[in-house]
Amino acid sequence: MFSMDDFYKSGEVEEDGWNLMSSGGRSNHGWRSQSSVCWVGATALCLGLLLLTVIMVAHNTSAINQWDSKYTDLIHVLTKGRDELRDERDQLKIQSSNLTQELEALRSQYNDVVDSRDKLQEDIKNLHRNRTDKSCKPGWLKFNNKCYFVSPCGTSKTWEGARKDCQQKGADLVIITTRDEMDFVKSSFAITWIGLSRHEHEDKWKWVDGTFLDGDGFWQDGEPNNSDGEEDCVELSRSATAWNDVHCNQKFSWVCED
Incomplete structure (x- = not known):
């Protein structure tokens, strides 16, 4: 037979079940609130990163412009130095060519002097030979x-x-x-x-x-x-x-x- 005790138990069960359902409903509602907070935070974070990126790009653009200016000056200095070295090289080539011509002339003169010396030495040998073999006139x-x-x-x-x-x-x-x-x-x-x-x-x-x-x-x-x-x-x-x-x-x- 169904008694009051059973009824009250049943009510308690239903009340508990309601309470559980209510708790579950509150839990779902709380999750949705937390999701909204996370979305707002992510959006703020993205905006912050975007702003930081813009700032970095602007800073890098200024740095690049400064670097371009320095690089241009450096290129100008290096180009000028290269041109000066090229001119100096050309001058040295001209001097080297002149020295080579002078050296050839000196070699030619040296060879002429050597030939003249050798001829003189040969003439001296012949004179000594003739002097040694010199014959006197009759009666001398x-x-x-x-x-x-x-x-x-x-x-x-x-x-x-x-x-x-x-x-x-x-x-x-x-x-x-x-x-x-x-x-x-x-x-x-x-x-x-x-x-x-x-x-x-x-x-x-x-x-x-x-x-x-x-x-x-x-x-x-x-x-x-x-x-x-x-x-x-x-x-x-x-x-x-x-x-x-x-x-x-x-x-x-x-x-x-x-």
């Missing part, structure tokens, strides 16, 4: 690769006469430069004219080739003394093996040198 004596003519025995001339005889033979009076040569010359005669003299009003002794006496020479002791002021020519004495100044008009034997 050879000593140290030089040729000498000794005047005939018993013949004497003044200094000028003796020199003229040598010149007629294509030579001149002997020029003595070493003691060996002096020993050779003095061996022929007691007194011999040599090619050393002093011209009037001159205080220097001069050889027949125009050169002045170098050094002290081979004078006898106390000579040259020019005892009477007219001893302007020189003779070689065999006994003294030395020179003496005498009058040029005296007559002695002589020796020519070729």
